[in-house]
Amino acid sequence: MHRSPGSILPTRGPSPRPFLPVNALLVSVLLTLGSGCGDSEPDKTNNCPNPSVGCGQQDSGTPDAGAPDAGNPDAGIPDAGIPDAGDPDAGSPDAGHPDACNPDAGSPDGGGPLPTAPTLIESSQSAHQVSAGQTVTFHVTGRDDLACPLQFTWDASSGTLGSPVTSAATSDVTWTAPPCVLWSSEVTITLTVTNNARLSTSKSFTVSAPRCPGPVVSGGVSHSLAIRGNGTLWSWGDNSFGQLGDGTNATRHAPVQVPGLTDATAVAGGHAHSLASRADGTVWAWGLNGGALGDGTTSIQYAPVQVSGLTGAISVAAGSSFSLALGADGTVWAWGLNGNGELGDGTTTDRLTPVRVSGLSNITALAAGTGHSLALGADGTVWAWGLNFHGELGDGTTVGRPLPVQVPGLTGVIAVAAGMYHSMALRNDGTVWAWGWNLKGELGDGTTTQRESPAQVPGVTGAIAVAAGGYHSLALLRDNTLRAWGSNDDRQLGDGTNTDRHTAVQVSGLTGVTSVFAGGGHSLVLRNDQAVWAFGSNIFGQLGDGSTPSGHGPVQVSLP
Structure with a gap:
């Protein structure tokens, strides 16, 4: 049978005279003396302020409000027996940073890794040489160390970019070649991928296209x-x-x-x-x-x-x-x-x-x-x-x-x-x-x-x-x-x-x-x-x- 602290054990023979455990009796006396009120049962009504917080604040109805565990040597420190109590996410690498994917949500407390620039783990293009009006499809897959969504931005030195199709980690875009290219026969298509820490990585693709025959x-x-x-x-x-x-x-x-x-x-x-x-x-x-x-x-x-x-x-x-x-x-x-x-x-x-x-x-x-x-x-x-x-x-x-x-x-x-x-x-x-x-x-x-x-x-x-x-x-x-x-x-x-x-x-x-x-x-x-x-x-x-x-x-x- 589980024994609760301060419980009364059953005995044989005549019932003994009830008594209060020493700890409970001591607490009751102290509370009564410190209350400044004549309430001998302070926690049964709201007629008296909570003795543990003084007379300026009403009792919430919770015994010993303000002293969560008066018998606990770590009273006043919630969950003192749990490491890092008070740190709501001590087991997370982003402790102290309530939202690791939000750069404005706070500053890391030093317990987790610093954000790093995203990396590109895959890229491809459907063609490297084109004629006027031909299309090329570009694809990239990125990775963020904190698994946060990535933002993708595409730019082309010539020609026309379509609307990118983008997910949290991938982006695809179609580019259409111009009739001809000024200055040189190469067009550069540049991708910039950025994470929520505002760190970015870029990659350039090149496509050979017809050079404009006329003088520039x-x-x-x-x-x-x-x-x-x-x-x-x-x-x-x-x-x-x-x-x-x-x-x-x-x-x-x-x-x-x-x-x-x-x-x-x-x-x-x-x-x-x-x-x-x-x-x-x-x-x-x-x-x-x-x-x-x-x-x-x-x-x-x-x-x-x-x-x-x-x-x-x-x-x-x-x-x-x-x-x-x-x-x-x-x-x-x-x-x-x-x-x-x-x-x-x-x-x-x-x-x-x-x-x-x-x-x-x-x-x-x-x-x-x-x-x-x-x-x-x-x-x-x-x-x-x-x-x-x-x-x-x-x-x-x-x-x-x-x-x-x-x-x-x-x-x-x-x-x-x-x-x-x-x-x-x-x-x-x-x-x-x-x-x-x-x-x-x-x-x-x-x-x-x-x-x-x-x-x-x-x-x-x-x-x-x-x-x-x-x-x-x-x-x-x-x-x-x-x-x-x-x-x-x-x-x-x-x-x-x-x-x-x-x-x-x-x-x-x-x-x-x-x-x-x-x-x-x-x-x-x-x-x-x-x-x-x-x-x-x-x-x-x-x-x-x-x-x-x-x-x-x-x-x-x-x-x-």
Whole structure:
């Protein structure tokens, strides 16, 4: 039989006289003396305050309120016999942190582990190389040491991300490739996973996508343009006819953003007008307009207007007073003045809206000079039409052509460029070829003799890009150094002098160059850090560094 403390054991014989256990009797006496009241049974009514808390607080009806276990040596400390009593979750690693997944719920008492950044235990992507419009699915699984829910954030340097499908530990997202990619052929998709302690881990995926075939930087006769990585378009220099597209005719010595134009994929500067293609395949134009803007009028436009009827465009080129666009299907379209047959439609009729250039298909790149046009075929052939007074069509004659003719003797060509009255081609073996007018040595053959057929530029090997200005030429080599030749009146050759060069010289002070472009009397390069540098004429601020003197060496364009 279990014996309770202070219980009375049964006995045989006459019933003994009842008695109180010593402990209970002592407690009863003490309570009575300390109460200051005449209540001999303090815990049976609420007539007297609880003697253990004084007369200012009513008894809750619980014996010995305030002294949970007066007979316990640890009285006043609940559950003193249990380790860490008073710590509501002493057995939990997050003791003192009521909610481990809530960073604002309190501070750990030092008894549990500190939160750590989440980890990624699984990741995948459905493709690594895509064509325009193709989709790629990305998947990740994360882990948090405290098993708290994770937050997933996705970002892409180009293209379109769908809505992520996310659980507490996983996330899936679908990305759609853009028509083409600016600057490089790689797109970066970045995932950031964050836990409730605000600690994060990131992972980057890369996808190869088609690079935009059109130039992202361009020089007009006295103005310049550049597309930034986010697709915005910036312009600077001469603005007499609104060719900067900022709604004014004020000259700008530093870049200004062309308002209303986003998602630009290619840009071109003509004599006094400008063009841009967008990711949606439309083409926009602004500036001087004898029909070169393709909007059906001859009105000057100080802000971009859409070229009528063009869709699916992926690149543009601007001549003196005419314009070209390359379709994604390899067709070529032209509009503007056509007195020399530069529109290639078999006539010399000016066109205020685009017409298709006859007989061309599978074209991959375009170039436009003062009055002549060039097209590069996917098979490495070169086609030319328009003005041919100086042999700029390269067909061995000086007869103008209103329809495209193939430039003979050129195969394996991977790039073309057109100056005012000369033309250039880059072959896949790294050699550079030039033909046309040679007034200032722009053909780079050591003479000033005009050539009606292509001739190799001596001393230039390992080239990967070419550009043609007014009367000068440039070539970018595989080692990222630059060669230049031709007119140097405004120091557009970048060699520190103003002496014309009939053969190639190295441009000084520039490294890490990835692309090269040319204006009328100035030159532009794009470096591997996406900075644009310029040198040459700066009368109208076309170097874009905020200054106005002419004859600059390489300076960085002050783009944002």
